Amino acid sequence: MRPILISAVLAAAAGGLGACxxxxxxxxxxxxxxxxxxxxAAATAAGAVIGGAAGAxxxxxxxAGAAIGAVAGGIIGNQLxxxxxxxxxxxxGYPVDPAYGYWDERRGRWVRR
Numbered sequence: 548m549r550p551i552l553i554s555a556v557l558a559a560a561a562g563g564l565g566a567c568x569x570x571x572x573x574x575x576x577x578x579x580x581x582x583x584x585x586x587x588a589a590a591t592a593a594g595a596v597i598g599g600a601a602g603a604x605x606x607x608x609x610x611a612g613a614a615i616g617a618v619a620g621g622i623i624g625n626q627l628x629x630x631x632x633x634x635x636x637x638x639x640g641y642p643v644d645p646a647y648g649y650w651d652e653r654r655g656r657w658v659r660r
Contacts, residue, residue, distance in 0.1 A: 599614070
């Protein structure tokens with residue numbers, strides 16, 4: 548009964564943390580960016596739940612093992628869901644970086660440096 552109670556508490560805590568992480572979206576963020584943030588928060592919460600269950604199963608002290616496992620699982624889930632450029636904008640944001648070139652109005656075409 549005790550492991551089930553601990554798992555339920557961890558699931559509720561992870562769900563609450565996932566909800567906190569997914570609030571505060573920028574009103575100008577694209578749908579891709581909002582989906583990326585939502586998916587990363589879900590991966591963090593899922594990692595915390597799985598890590599908490601694994602920690603409770605492995606450790607002698609269920610509560611401490613579950614807590615350590617939840618923290619480690621949340622960090623691992625967050626880092627696994629991390630992407631450098633999730634929406635394909637390029638690392639410079641909009642293509643104004645010299646590596647991407649620029650639009651030359653005089654020539655009427657894209658110029659790469």
